[in-house]
Amino acid sequence: MTVTLQQAKPLALTQLGLYQFAIDLDKPLPVGKQRIEQRSGLVLVAQTEERQEWVEISPLCGVDNQGEIITGFSQESLEEVSQQLLTILPQLQQQPIDCLLEHAEQSTQPSLAYGLSLMHAKLMGKLDGHSLTARTVPLIYRQADEPLSLVASRVNALPETTLAVKVKVAQDSLEDELQLIHQILAIRPKLKLRLDANRGFSLEQAIEFAACVPLESIEYIEEPCQNPQDNCTFYQAIEMPWALDESLNHPDYQFEMLPGLRALLIKPTLFGSLEKLQQLIDTAAEHGVRTILSSSLEASLGIEAISRLAQIFTPDETPGIDTLGAFNQDLLVSSGKDHCLKLAALTPLFILK
CATH class of the missing domain: 3.30.390.10 (Enolase-like, N-terminal domain)
Structure with a gap:
């Protein structure tokens, strides 16, 4: 039959x-x-x-x-x-x-x-089966003309279970930003800081800034230099690990292992398809480079998706999705x-x- x-x-x-x-x-x-x-x-x-x-x-x-x-x-x-x-x-x-x-x-x-x-x-x-998770790295940044005391109050309010925070730098004067870094660590000495410069420093400014912060408290600094080709020189001068963010969004980006490269901060909305995302994660892992999924300031529907994807693609990393606090309402979820x-x-x- x-x-x-x-x-x-x-x-x-x-x-x-x-x-x-x-x-x-x-x-x-x-x-x-x-x-x-x-x-x-x-x-x-x-x-x-x-x-x-x-x-x-x-x-x-x-x-x-x-x-x-x-x-x-x-x-x-x-x-x-x-x-x-x-x-x-x-x-x-x-x-x-x-x-x-x-x-x-x-x-x-x-x-x-x-x-x-x-x-x-x-x-x-x-x-x-991968629900919206409470796992996130809190984002610390200073509003225009905001007193440091208000930033300090937000740091004081962080749960004791918080192990790392992301801090925006290359936004204000060097003096003010160093004061912010040291104040955060004075309040929570055991915190690890993920600094994000958004290519805001010249090579000289990046070295001067990094020389004034405790390296043992810094996980990495994202895109430290205005010219990404200076990142290796920055690392050779100061030995602060660095990460890529904006560079990943260039259509011609190809992974290359470089001295001091510690992590890739991937914004899926800016990067492309899930297949392309998986390929980059796999390639980075082969070279011992961390991959962390991050938001592009999506509303709650988009943040939920990134949270689920992080549990699937990068289960050992905490995603950078602490941006919903500024939204006055949610979207569908x-x-x-x-x-x-x-x-x-x-x-x-x-x-x-």
Whole structure:
């Protein structure tokens, strides 16, 4: 007797939707040396016969609170991503969900490639069982003209279980920033600091700054030099471990092991597809370099996804997702705020049933 094995029918996309949101911030958030007071983005909705999922696609772009163009982060604009999705979505209805991966691979927009590959993973159930985690590294930064006493109060309020904090540097005068570093360590001497310079120092400034802080308290400094080619010279001069962040977002970036390179801070929204993300994590691990997932100031829907991905891709590292405190409401998934935007409150751009 001949038995014919019938292959399972691949999951197909039955409904699709695209919505836009804008959420005000209770306090400005740093984007490099700039500040933003509102976060805008898109929500992609997709449904199969088995489940419905939502994905936040929020390129870090637009203007800051001074009306200046945000530089150094997403190259694509929100409008460009919207237009690309409005072109793609009508082609996807009733198509196998693997088409999401094909479009992700073809896309030159990192935020779109990330969003489409993330949607595929969610529809396949690959993120199930990995809930929004409380694990995070607190972000410490000083608002414009904010007294150091207020920063000190936030440090004092950190849970005793906090082992590391991220501190923004290359924002103010050298004197003020050194005072901030030493004050943090005076309050919590056992803390390890992850410094983030966002390429704000010249080589000379980076060396001068690093020479005045206790190296034993520093895990690494992200992008210390305005010219990334100076990072190795910086390390040779001061032996402070350093990490890459913005450099990873260059379309031509290829991993290279360099003296002093300790970690890669990967912002998935700025980096690209999950496949590309996994490849970089694997390559870095082969060279003993840590990989840490970090937010691009997404709303709660995007932060939840990064939290889940961190548990899957980098389970031994605490992700850098301590940015929701500035948002005045959540987006579709609750992080505990009083208000959570539902789909009906968002601006529909495309709905296909």
